[in-house]
Amino acid sequence: MKKSLVILITILLSAVIYGCSSSSEAENADNNTEDKPTLTLGQTNWTSTIVPTQIVKQILEDMGYNVEVQDAELGAVYTGLSTADVDIFMDSWSPQQDQYMEEYSDSIERISASYEDAGAGMVVPEYMEDINDVGDLKGREDIVNNEILAISEADPAMEDLQDIIDAYDLDMEMVNSSEGAMLAAAEAKIEEQEPVVLYGWEPHSMFQQLDLKILTNEKVPEIYGDTSIHVTVQNGLQEKAPEAYNFLSNWSISIDDMTEMITKIDDGQNSEDVAQTWIENNQDEIDNMKSN
Template sequence: MRKTLFILITILLSITMYGCSSSGDTDDTGDTGNEDKPTLTFGVTNWTSTVPPTKIAGKILEDMGYDIEETNADAGSVYTGMSNGDIDIFMDSWFPAQRQYIEEYSDSIESISVSYEDANSGMVVPKYMEDINDVEDLKGKEDIVNHEMFAIGEGDPAMQDMKKVIDFYDLDIEMTNSSEAAMLAAAEAEMEEENPVLFYGWRPHSMFDKYDLKILTNKEATAQEGLFDSSTINVIANKGLEEKAPEAYEFLSNWRISMEDMEQMIAEIDGGKDPDDVTQAWIDNNQDKIDEIKNAN
């Protein structure tokens, strides 16, 4: 009887030890289907249109298990960072204005989706300048804006195209380049006095929510040179992203957001709300859209 009991105890101990060993192996190696995911780095410019899609995509990818970092830089540095692998994703690439970067770094970066379409940009004036509706209307009247156009950083590719527009119409206008905030502050100071003013603008942007503005048409230069035609906003990625983070690549390949949602979020952020709160509210209110993007394939 004692011998039988000893055998039974030995068998039970062996089973218990095997179970502990198996459990320990799982703890050490983890679930092979849920291996640690890499850190993904987003490039972030100082444009207001970059913040909402970057925050939203970053939060969703964090929920999918990725660690997210942001690198703040001007557009040129963002593309350079993507080309050498320091930056994985840029959510705010304007086509055709920034097509030169895709062409320059075509071996290492690619456009993987269109975020939204029909985003216009160009010379902007307040609507009370009723006689100025096309860029050509400025010819011979440059003095009304003191021969000056307020603009964003000179290194932005859109500013290279803007110089071409000015040359195309042979306008006697000089660009004053600065940050987006400084440009808007200068333009707003003139509009507060209802003075004529010329500056660079784009949609989506809260400036169109705050002021009655119009983007000047650009018929001749658009038709002949393709300058400042309607833009699409693309998601750009380093070509190594698909192998590095296939789930993230698939999600971003299906990414879409409306320009109306963008402008509303930009206006809220510019109004003082925390970008994390604004973008989290969008996520909470648009889970159906997020699920649609995730399940697109």
């Protein structure tokens, strides 16, 4: 009887100790989660923004952060960064968006270049063989009904586009709309092999899907020249989330990878699945970004 009682007491004590230990481990796990702040990624509706945003969202979540994605127009994203309502923006273009960096210079910073040598400017179909520089349109503006299909006039890149029109004294006006509407209008003309000029940028699937080329700009090459894309964050991110800040400071991705993923998404694949595949195929590179 005494032996049985000793065994019973031992079992009960072990259960209590195990329960306390498990509770402590669970509490520590909860505390570790609580130590990681919620991070907000600003996201415009451009596919060039969606791709890196979805990749980084998944990586940061794997690092233990709670991550929210806030969809907004470009100006609202930068305003959110300046007030720390948005922590990270993955698609900050230079020089096209430098005006925002100047306006909010006291509260936001660019911490890495995602990729460089991105192209942007006036774009035409490859079958317009005699139109290769913007200057080739001078005096022939009527072949495209004196129109340039363009994105929202609120985008700062449209100011640069207008500067090119003025520099060449072109008799052309922008027809502003959303990215999707612009591309749909261009595609309709291209299907009929009609001349068309639109605003384009790389990386983007439009070049593969519509067989387009960017016109050179010999008169004012500083406009759209040396385009680079950066990670921009609110100034308090390093203190708020040092591991995330370190990782993003080392972030980079190739234009070829971007173009491939953008094309997949435009073809109907799920952006989260496309991002996950890239992560799986580039885990060593991601680990280096985290550790450097």
